[in-house]
Amino acid sequence: MNETEFLAAIRCLATDPAARGFADDAAVLGDLVLTHDMIVEGVHFLPDDPPEDVAWKLAAVNLSDLAAKGAEPVGCLLGYTLGAAAWNARFVAGLREVLARHAMPLLGGDTVRANGPRSFGLTAIGRAARAPSRDGARAGDxxxxxxxxxxxxxxxxxxxxxxxxxxxxxxxxxxxxxxxxxxxxxxxxxxxxxxxxxxxxxxxxxxxxxxxxxxxxxxxxxxxxxxxxxxxxxxxxxxxxxxxxxxxxxxxxxxxxxxxxxxxxxxxxxxxxxxxxxxxxxxx
Amino acid sequence: MNETEFLAAIRCLATDPAARGFADDAAVLGDLVLTHDMIVEGVHFLPDDPPEDVAWKLAAVNLSDLAAKGAEPVGCLLGYTLGAAAWNARFVAGLREVLARHAMPLLGGDTVRANGPRSFGLTAIGRAARAPSRDGARAGDxxxxxxxxxxxxxxxxxxxxxxxxxxxxxxxxxxxxxxxxxxxxxxxxxxxxxxxxxxxxxxxxxxxxxxxxxxxxxxxxxxxxxxxxxxxxxxxxxxxxxxxxxxxxxxxxxxxxxxxxxxxxxxxxxxxxxxxxxxxxxxx
Missing domain, CATH: 3.90.650.10 (PurM-like C-terminal domain)
Known part of the structure; x- marks a missing residue:
């Protein structure tokens, strides 16, 4: 099962209308908008990238998904893999900055260790009276x-x-x-x-x-x-x-x-x- | 900043009441209960563990957090790091089984690649009329x-x-x-x-x-x-x-x-x- 097959199989599990068939930037559950993005060391960021910027980008890419659905940030959950002491401190500083800038409180999450390249995940939750999808364009628009x-x-x-x-x-x-x-x-x-x-x-x-x-x-x-x-x-x-x-x-x-x-x-x-x-x- | 210091700094960001000071199993936002757990290859599971069981446990530990808050599962978001083809297929089979068993639809998530040990994250969302915390015990209970x-x-x-x-x-x-x-x-x-x-x-x-x-x-x-x-x-x-x-x-x-x-x-x-x-x- 390669990536395409994996995504097709996963899409079969996304039977709930809130999943929007995995074809949108976010899931929409009533007036809530939910999105989760992961970043991996060596793939989405480099070990010598400024940790503040890694935190910023992790939050910003999820916030952008909320923006695309017209949602106001409600909060987020962080999945964090511990790194070197100085790196952790600088990541927290960057996270504090990006969350304060966009008024998105940190609500919870998990902290783990890994022997190898580190991964981070962020789940952003927003609220929107009406969340436009990407499939609603009309001829003539x-x-x-x-x-x-x-x-x-x-x-x-x-x-x-x-x-x-x-x-x-x-x-x-x-x-x-x-x-x-x-x-x-x-x-x-x-x-x-x-x-x-x-x-x-x-x-x-x-x-x-x-x-x-x-x-x-x-x-x-x-x-x-x-x-x-x-x-x-x-x-x-x-x-x-x-x-x-x-x-x-x-x-x-x-x-x-x-x-x-x-x-x-x-x-x-x-x-x-x-x-x-x-x-x-x-x-x- | 070691793990203890990191967690203390992160707790300072958790100023919203919904975060419950990071001292509970889950965040509670109105009637919604939100939790996120990560598992890492070589730390929380081994490369030769049955992939179906890795998927089961990833979902079950998050569902257990919902259970502890008296919540009914509403849905989940998956952060998945691709592995070998056969591993992916067996993970999907296990995920299908555990999600069906507990009526928790998959709503979205992200799929990434990594050069090294893989990480998975799951965000579970539940709904509870009243979510008990862990800090409410009374003398004599x-x-x-x-x-x-x-x-x-x-x-x-x-x-x-x-x-x-x-x-x-x-x-x-x-x-x-x-x-x-x-x-x-x-x-x-x-x-x-x-x-x-x-x-x-x-x-x-x-x-x-x-x-x-x-x-x-x-x-x-x-x-x-x-x-x-x-x-x-x-x-x-x-x-x-x-x-x-x-x-x-x-x-x-x-x-x-x-x-x-x-x-x-x-x-x-x-x-x-x-x-x-x-x-x-x-x-x-």
Whole structure:
């Protein structure tokens, strides 16, 4: 049973409607939104990454899932693997900072030891009157994105090359769009966060909605090269589908539209652009 | 920052009343009960343990925390580290079985890869009209326990010695006392599950309640040697404090009482018994 088969088998266990078929950013149970993300040393972070930033990112990626469902943070549970003394202290400092910034209290969790690379898990719980799914886009809807795409990807490249730059902070300390998510949730037909890359995530929204999506590359607000930006991950902006005549309560940019059909197409000022070989970060 | 210092620092972040100061089996948020436990390969399970049993135990230890708060399972989120193909398939089979047995739907989670020992986390969510804490015992209360103590400890010893026996199942497939917990929750002053050992857990309840507790070794329903049984962990029975005249809705045994003072004392048919050097499993 490889990863694809494992995920298919696990999806068969997710029979409860609250699971949303594992096809959404979070589970939705009444007015509660629940999400759990894990990070592993050597895979999602490196032993010499600043521990404060590891804590920040662990919380921020989960908070971004809450943001995508228009939820207000209620609390979180932490699964922590102990490390060296100084590392633990710096992790706690970073955790204190990110939880205070987003008013998410720590409610519980577990602490373990491991002989080898360490793993952390965080479960974030939020509350939303109405949590938009990613499968509700309608033909004719416009596709919008908040903020700028590609900054985190530039930051990652700077780190890999051993260079410095302000984009490193965008990669290490993403800012979940909680206020924007709450303001948008009542208006949107579908919403998700951009975690793996704009193109792959937009295609996921279109696939889930049973529609085709077309993106105008010239319209996407990017840092750096547009074709690099739209396949880079970790930006944690919000991507959403709304009627073309919607009045939006937060700054955002119209970058495409949904129509009958299937798949993703890319244009630049009206001219078709070939899709890049990879649309974003594929897990595994 | 060693483990003790880490836990103290983390406790400082748990300012929300729902966290119960990290001194309870679970967080309690309105009528919701939330718990998260992690298990690590080589620490909490061995690479050659049956994967079905690893899944069972991961879910059961979390379900036992819900049971101790009188909660009905609502759902869970799984953090899974991929392993070999056959291992994954057998884990899913065990997970399916334990979740079906206890009517706990899988709602979401995350799947990762790791280069080294694998970790799993499970967040269980339950609902309880009233979730008893472990700090509510009153002077004069009787201390009760469900079931038999020591079976899981015998099972672990059989495994270590390479022997067989029915107690191995008690160790590998603990049965969370969900129905008993729900029936007891409205009556008890304090309740918790016996995960680390009867003596250490009873002392924790007494410490949290600001009382002394005395246990009559002759009264404890045990498998095997009584002094081994009361310091063995992993039984996942329920331990609770109730008024001496309470009528109990489930089979259970009166094993001691709370009084003014501090600490744990042990007697056998009225004669003081010295405490064993270790009261149970101490984390780290």
């Amino acid at each position: 416009a596709l919008y994105v908040t903020g700028t795409i590609g900054r985190a990807g530039i930051g990652l490249q700077l780190l890999k090359d051993g260079n410095a730059g302000p984009e490193i902070d965008a990669y290490r300390r993403p800012q979940p769009r909680l206020a924007e998510g709450r303001a948008l949730a009542p208006l949107v037909h579908a919403m998700m966060d951009v975690s793996d890359g704009l193109l792959i995530d937009a295609k996921r929204m279109a696939d889930a909605s049973g529609l085709a999506v077309s993106i105008d590359l010239a319209a996407v607000p990017v840092s750096g090269d547009p074709l690099d930006a739209v396949v880079a991950g970790d930006d944690y902006e919000l991507l959403f589908a709304v009627p073309t005549d919607a009045t939006l309560p937060v700054p955002s940019t119209r970058i495409g539209h949904f129509e009958e059909g299937l798949g993703l197409s890319l244009t630049k000022a009206g001219i078709a652009v070939p899709l890049p070989p990879s649309l974003g970060w594929l897990h595994g | 009787a201390l009760y326990v469900t079931g038999t103590i020591g079976r899981a400890g015998i099972g672990l010893q059989l495994l270590k010695d390479g022997n067989a026996g029915p107690e191995i199942d008690a160790y590998r497939r603990p049965q969370p006392r969900l129905a008993e917990g729900r029936a007891l929750a409205p009556l008890v002053h304090a309740m918790m599950d016996v995960s680390d050992g009867l003596l250490i857990d009873a002392k924790r309840m007494a410490d949290a309640s600001g009382l002394a507790v005395s246990i009559d070794l002759a009264a404890v329903p045990v498998s095997g040697d009584p002094l081994d049984a009361v310091v063995a962990g992993d039984d996942y029975e329920l331990l609770f404090a109730v008024p001496t005249d309470a009528t109990l809705p489930v089979p259970s045994t009166r094993i001691g009482h709370f009084e003014e003072g501090l600490g744990l004392s042990l007697t056998k048919a009225g004669i003081a018994v010295p405490l064993p050097p270790s009261l149970g499993w101490l984390h780290g």
